[in-house]
Amino acid sequence: MRRRIKEIVVEAVEVLYGQKIDTDIVQVQRTRKVFTGDLTIVVFPFVKIARKKPEDVANDLGLYLKNKLDHISSYNVIKGFLNLTFNSEYWLERLNLLHRDFTGSLTLQNPEKVMVEFSSPNTNKPLHLGHIRNNLIGDSVSRILKAAGHEVVRVNLVNDRGIHICKSMQAYLDFDPNGSPEKAGMKGDKYVGDLYVKFDLQYKGQIADLVESGMSEEDAKQKASIMQAAKNMLQKWEAGDPEVHALWEKMNNWVYAGFDKTYAQLGISFDQVYHESETYKSGREIVLDGLKRDVFYKRDDGSIWADLTDDKLDEKIVLRADGTSLYMTQDIGTAVARFENYQLDRHIYVVGNEQIYHFQVLRLILSKLGYAWADKIQHMSYGMVELPEGKMKSREGKVVDADDLIEEMINNSAEMSRELGKLGDMLESEQQNVHRMIGLGALKYFILKVDPKKQMVFNPKESIDFNGHTGPFIQYTHARIRSVVRKAKKMNISVPPMISEDTIMNEKELDLIKTIDQFELVLQEAAQLLDPGMIANYAYELAKDFNHYYHDYSILKAQDGKILQFRLFLADQVSRNLKYAMALLGIDVPEKM
């Protein structure tokens, strides 16, 4: 409809004022609530062309549009704003159409193939709140892009090698050589994470002792025996030592088993999981080739560098003197492999904003190497989650653990549910399922409603709310509607397949239809801007509008059968939209709560 209006405005300006304008300068927006109308055209841009007063231009256009479009019932002009009002037949037609055809997804003429990389944990510590934000954003963005019509490949790149895992391995040998998660009664990732903390404690103790005996701190950090042992282990790993590899595999598998539980709890999955141990050598050939083509240069010590000073990105090492790869080398290699293997149109990396520089460099290097798709790499950076006292530090145990937080949310939701006591007639397992849905819904919504690029502060002492602008509020609205639909069924009234277009509506019903109609637009925008927050806010608006309506009008006690059917139909569509919107955030909605 908007596009149609824009076209007609362009036409009108040409006919009335004799000048051809670009569609893009026509501004069509939803009319503000304080004014009457549905869509508003801003006429200021045409005032100079018409050489008339804004009011006159608006009136000219209004008349022209009204004659061209059947659906416009009236228009009014305030200053330079032309407000168009559509007749109720138009809105009822839209509602019927959406109810019949809309399934929560759109189709695109030119869908892109998009890879989304997210999660990407280290295997030496359990997932914490920061990872939850990453996972939820990555998951939601993937869902949104898919719903917007794109083809999405979700991937996870696990950092399973390096000095950090060797530290946990060394601590294992030193402190609990015959231990296992089973014996300790822990999740595997927790068990390995604890070893990492033990390593750090021991390491700090050794440094302190060495400094005590007169060594400089710098030296002490190098000479501490446990650190030397860990470095030694890394060398053995790189050399392919079978014993070290066996231990490495055993411990990583413990961690994966733990991660899998957390992912399952969060409802997150991947199409493909990569491991750095398999990819960390890649990119070397590409860099060497780039060196031949003078994209890079070699220093006297044999290391290879990219000179990015022209782009204010300094100089960056891309290959060590001994020929081994770095983080950057590996990312160059994997990007090339992925674009070539998957024929990607776009690659989104969901990674914290601390790595903005890294991705700028990556993109620039790829473009210097001549890859046409370099600008199709998109770093979706998000802000860190901080505690009131500052950054989370897993080494010092100052973290909000992912599993603990999820469990607490579910417990809180269960407690609240029991107090309200509305699920008495459900099986225990069904009740638990609802508690889970709501606890997770509260957590996910809490995180996703915030603009991803902003850093957020989480105070563990103040638990996440279940009232107000929250996930459960929306879930509750959905459950309420489903309850009404169930009651109707008992009265032998089912939701009609469509409603007649001459139904008389009140203002709130009209508003609801308009909000329902917004969904596609919001979805498109959210997909374009990669912002789950827009979806979250949309769902909230819709739920709030419905709750007002629900409060003011009774559905099942409507004056006559025709109105009852219409209201049921409308409510049903609201519940569907809420369900679709929440699904884009990875949140399930219950039938009862």
Added chain:
RNA sequence: GGUCUAGUAGCUCAGUUGGAUUAGAGCAACGGCCUUCUAAGCCGUAGGUCCCAGGUUCGAGCCCUGGCUGGAUCACCA
């Protein structure tokens, strides 16, 4: 020091191609509404120099310039 990013009510946040007297929600505070479709709801009261100063224009919370404050980054770690 360079680069990037944020600053809106006591707290957490909306406010996107710059739009229309009165800048919106929620939480917290105070006061109302359950013999009526689910009160995890609804209504009301109170709460603001949109960090500051200039500029751009018909119009700025939004754009530009300069400052202030917080965060990130500028590693042969990933």
